[in-house]
Amino acid sequence: MSSWSCTRGVPHIVVAAEFVQRNLTADNLTVDNAKNALIFYLVFTRALKAYRHVRARGIVSVVQDAYRWVMMRVMNLIISSPWVRPQVEAEMAKAKEGVQRSLVPHGAIRRLTLPAAGESLAQILAEMDEMDSAMPEHVDYREGKLSGAVYHGGEDMEEIIVAAFKRYCVSNPLHPDAFPAIRTMEAEIVSMCLHMYNNPTGAGATTSGGTESILMAVKTHREWASATKGITEPEMIVPESAHAAFDKASAYFKIKLHTIPVDLVTRQVDLKRVRRAINPNTIMLVGSAINFPDGCQDDIVALGKLAQRYNIGLHVDCCLGSFIMPFLEKAGFSSAPFDFRIPGVTSISCDTHKYGFAPKGSSVVMYRDAELRRFQYYVNPVWLGGVYASPGLAGSRPGSLIAGTWAAMHYMGEAGYIASCRAIVGAARHIAAAITAEIPELRILGSPPASVVAFSAVEGSGVNVLVVGDMMSKKGWHLNALQNPPGLHIACTRLTVAVKDDFVRDLKEAVREAKESPDGKGNLVALYGLGTSSAIGPTMVGTLINAFLDALYQA
Known part of the structure; x- marks a missing residue:
């Protein structure tokens, strides 16, 4: 126990020990006193935990948490009743089916067992083409409309990484004696990062x-x-x-x-x-x-x-x-x-x-x-x-990942990363400045110093920012939705730099469309509206997310 803990009040163990000593002397050693000492210890320790909890969370937050807990139990009882449960289950089944349908294409014939004989490279590539054509349309990340997710270093970087993968595709850092080069690369990656963050030792x-x-x-x-x-x-x-x-x-x-x-x-x-x-x-x-x-x-x-x-x-x-x-x-x-x-x-x-x-x-x-x-x-x-x-x-x-990382860092070098930082942060600040100056219905959250720009709707503007997000989705943008407060963010990448003005233009148009349809019915509105609809909302969202995760593994 640190000396600090004693200055904030006698540690609970010491208090309990003193109480036990007073009540369990040779002249006063009884079963009742032993019980009293145990009860005191249990009550004291639990009271101390409760005090620390309230001190950390604050009385208002604790009361709010308790209220949410009670309301959630009440809502659970209501939706579990024989009058309500069938309706809820029917609606959730529809939602789950929608999630599954969006991820698992119907009618596509897939192989669920090993092929009887091995296939050639040409056959494998042809089957990949067939799979791509049967699936929902892929996002073309090269258009720069994807927030984060793909941090593309350019086609030349792809060649560097693929070459490193090919050279070390079977390597395993678990066996440094068998793959000494991978061990060295891993140590150098860590060292380069430590120098970047000013801790070379x-x-x-x-x-x-x-x-x-x-x-x-x-x-x-x-x-x-x-x-x-x-x-x-x-x-x-x-x-x-x-x-x-x-x-x-x-x-x-x-x-x-x-x-x-x-x-x-x-x-x-x-x-x-x-x-x-x-x-x-x-x-x-x-x-x-x-x-x-x-x-x-x-x-x-x-x-x-x-x-x-x-x-x-x-x-x-x-x-x-x-x-x-x-x-x-x-x-x-x-x-x-x-x-x-x-x-x-x-x-x-x-x-x-x-x-x-x-x-x-x-x-x-x-x-x-x-x-x-x-x-x-x-x-x-x-x-x-x-x-x-x-x-x-x-x-x-996979040693190939370490080799690819090492190769990427060597290919970029400090000068490359400085130039990349200048372009990406420049694009983010361009977008933030445009929102502040040209879109009065939105406000920037905080003062972001780097590559992310987050914004929410100005109170009283008549704009639902989640509707804005759904409108942006229709224009091909994939932005991240936020909660508390509702908002959106774009994590700028090198691909965003070339389309930063397109983003501002489309965002202005999406805000105008959202004002004309404030109660939109897109995916963001549906999902996050459900989450805030009632005390049971987060549980229902959790159920849908479980269905989403299940669908990821449905062949």
């Missing part, structure tokens, strides 16, 4: 993507807190704008999650609420540079001071900022501090497969030092199959 590891990088950082801090502080009921404090991977880590690793609101204007996490949520079980804080929903950056300097003061970890999620944030200043843009130069930052995640233009499925998690990284490892020295160790979740990994 730090440590890191490659992962399969931003989610795994975040999962590993959370797991590492949990193990560190357990080993160095004896924390057995870990908690972490996360802005509500942080990536959903932190919620996933909370569920996977059984860590209590405190979600802190962001300021409505700056879109930065509320530091007072963060400080109030810290307690002796806190293992880490989280900040984003930049976050996914609105592309804004938390005050990492202030979070670093809190992390230092209370001797806890601070993870900075730079997955989306990746190869944009480190080059902002060199590209001529202003930049608030966000990396290892800030005392208190203990880990950073960076996706090489985003603005690093590496192949999909590659990311890096970085730590301030190698000592902290060791808590990420899994080691089993007594397994019957021999000594087993792996740095992350995966055992075997």
